[in-house]
Amino acid sequence: MRAEIDQQPAVLQSLLHRRTIIDGISREIQRRDVRFVLLAARGSSDHAALYAKYLVETVLGLPCGLASMSSLTGYQASSSMTGVLWIAISQSGGSPDLIEATSAAQAAGAVTLAVTNAPTSDLARSAELHLDLGAGEEQSVAATKTYTAEILALWLLVNSWAGRQNPVAAGIPDVVARAGDVDISEVADRYRYAGRILTVGRGYSYPTACEAALKLMETCHVAASAFSGADLLHGPVAHVDPTVSVVVISPGGVGGRLLRPVLEVVADRGAEVCVVGDPDLGAGIATPCIAEELTPLVQIVPLQRLALELALARGLDPDRPRGLTKVTRTH
Template sequence: MTGALMRAEIGEQPAALSRLLAAPGPVEDIAARIRAAAPRFVLLAARGTSDHAALYAKYLIETTLGLPCGLASTSVYTAYDRQPSLDGVLWVAVSQSGGSPDLVESTERARAGGALTLSVTNTSDSPLGRVSEVGLDILAGPERSVAATKTYTSSLLALWLLVRAWAELDRRPADRLVDDVACALTADVEEVASRYRFVDKLVTTSRGYAYPTAREAALKLMETCYLSAHAYSGADLLHGPLAMVDQDRPVIAVVPEGPGGRALQPVLAALEERGADICLVAPPAIAHETPTRIVLPAGMDEQLAPIAQIVPLQRLACAMAVGRGFDPDQPRGLKKVTQTF
């Protein structure tokens, strides 16, 4: 059956996350080294799915540690052949394969420019891991489906654990995480998959920690279903793109409990005014407000919620792809390791 690999790897996520939670030693050691270096700024480098994990890390670092944090433009170091001056900077390269040449080269240059370089990968013995001073293995296990699923959620958890250890905060908020992800694996997505089976364009949106979830959901739908999916921060959606939304362009809104969800409320009101076809991905108290919904567990920590939020959206992408006659395990024109320069 098509999509068998993707479905299996989606289902492996509770086990993969449990494995990472059971191995705190490496995270604690890396956090101690970062604290000793006392970076003044953090730069994150990534591509594709890993770029969304890096964006999640940006929110974590800025809110938890109060450090300025940016997303690096690797082409500055590769295509434009510039050598950075990065004394006092922590450079974090996120890549499930660790094999993309532009990430490897830019990380080499960052290290030569004085940065402390950290790789976050699912392949410890990778080119990226070899050029980085420090490496964090996300322990997701082999991932064979081209569409990344368990490596994404394991990357999120690895980054959350690292930031918590760096800030010398306890990990108790993650005590229920595996159960929340297991619950998200049972969320009903079939009705939404059937409703949106033949759409050729849609929008995903959210705010705060959940914004990377909206971006990753759009990528999964594009690469498996071959539809046009635009991801926007709710704030950016109001700054122009709202005009393109109508009844023929569904909007999938990820609405967390907490400040991010509250910040999204004016956006949802504006979408309703336009008569948009809205699907809420949210806990029961929020999701009950719309007939088209994917229900998430209630009471999740807002920082950790993205790890569970993306799971039913991965399942939705898989179900929609199969319903459209595509094999999400082998998206056309894509390979598991993408070579960018």
């Protein structure tokens, strides 16, 4: 896991070198009458899909949803998907429900795109279009480099589709490398024996909160829960007390502004609070500055390292979490 965290800048650089391939995919999408986007994924890839949902809605102005695959695979629901772009995201491309749902979406008239790290996988073959992450084999069960590769691939695709020329792309690997050097030792010491952790985000940092909670659950066996800051205040905040550790992930910009009331509430309830991102919001983990929509690429890196260090401090093997395998086959 440590090696694969460190490989992320190189993986992202390699992906940037294949922008012409991504531009070709976007041109094919532009040629179709796409009016709606559906995203299908599981696990870490589902958090990348949630990120893409924000991108599609804010950059492209298209309605976008997260697909309920069991509606197609279990309940055998049928509907017209003409005008729909179906994007299936999976590092392995091996989950049967994702493959079956993608085939069903294509049969219903959708344009289907698979985003995988496995170009010869069944999912890649089942979709009309395929975007290969090219991240190399990921041996640790906990996804790190494939997750950030998915984030960047989806950002590049949406940028190309929107016709945006974004010069910041060239500097992304360097910013991610600097995020990997951020000192997390003090936070790791504070959270070494934490029994309950809440991760909280808003807007572009909400997918990061979800992914961070998953990493903590997978590697450390911590009871971690992720919330949108708005949803936290609608009831779950009753769960917050001095025995709970709260990681607030601020993307700056709009999302950071919307998180300020959440910080005030959890602090008033006596929780142990760590802010990731904006140092103006409090102590914690300050990450390198980048445009708000790209913060999920940067802010997850120290949180991956935090999950790794907490697992090792607890005598656990983060590469082989109990009861988990690299490819999860759901139906």
